[in-house]
Amino acid sequence: MLQQIYPSVQHDYCYELNKDFHFAAAHYVPSEEAGKCRMTHGHTYYANVTVAGDDLDGSGFLVNFAIVKKLIHDRFDHTLLNDNEAFDDATPDRFPTTEVVARAIYELVQTYLDGMPNRPQCLQVFLRETPTSYCLYRPKRKVKIHD
Numbered sequence: 001m002l003q004q005i006y007p008s009v010q011h012d013y014c015y016e017l018n019k020d021f022h023f024a025a026a027h028y029v030p031s032e033e034a035g036k037c038r039m040t041h042g043h044t045y046y047a048n049v050t051v052a053g054d055d056l057d058g059s060g061f062l063v064n065f066a067i068v069k070k071l072i073h074d075r076f077d078h079t080l081l082n083d084n085e086a087f088d089d090a091t092p093d094r095f096p097t098t099e100v101v102a103r104a105i106y107e108l109v110q111t112y113l114d115g116m117p118n119r120p121q122c123l124q125v126f127l128r129e130t131p132t133s134y135c136l137y138r139p140k141r142k143v144k145i146h147d
Helices: 032-038 063-077 098-114
Strands: 015-027 041-053 121-132 134-136
Touching: 015 063, 015 121, 041 098, 063 098, 098 121, 098 134
Parallel strands: none
Antiparallel strands: 015 041, 041 121, 121 134
16 A cells, blocks of 8 residues: 555544554445446445544554454455445435444444443544545544533
């Protein structure tokens, strides 16, 4: 994978890790407005996941790089994304567009992280669909309410 500079997220965590990986998948966007993307076609997606936190786990990791890749690669590589339960051909907010795939990657990673005792956070997912098109997904920050 070529070295890529990704937009950075401002945060106050002690540790930040970034994992790059790629996967090949087909999809179609079931909408009249999607043009040629209504037809089944494939991409080699390039992703970067940013995870941050203050505490390391019992192995000295914030999160193991291999686990981050496995969560996504094993689920999406060489598949038709439309067949995956993360997507839904009847709900536009769940069509497998680049934006929705990036959000789905975030949700899968964050669900795993929520089960870790050190509670790291997924801060962003960068997903490149073509050499000239990419999406950046960042979850809304939770607002802290003070008593």
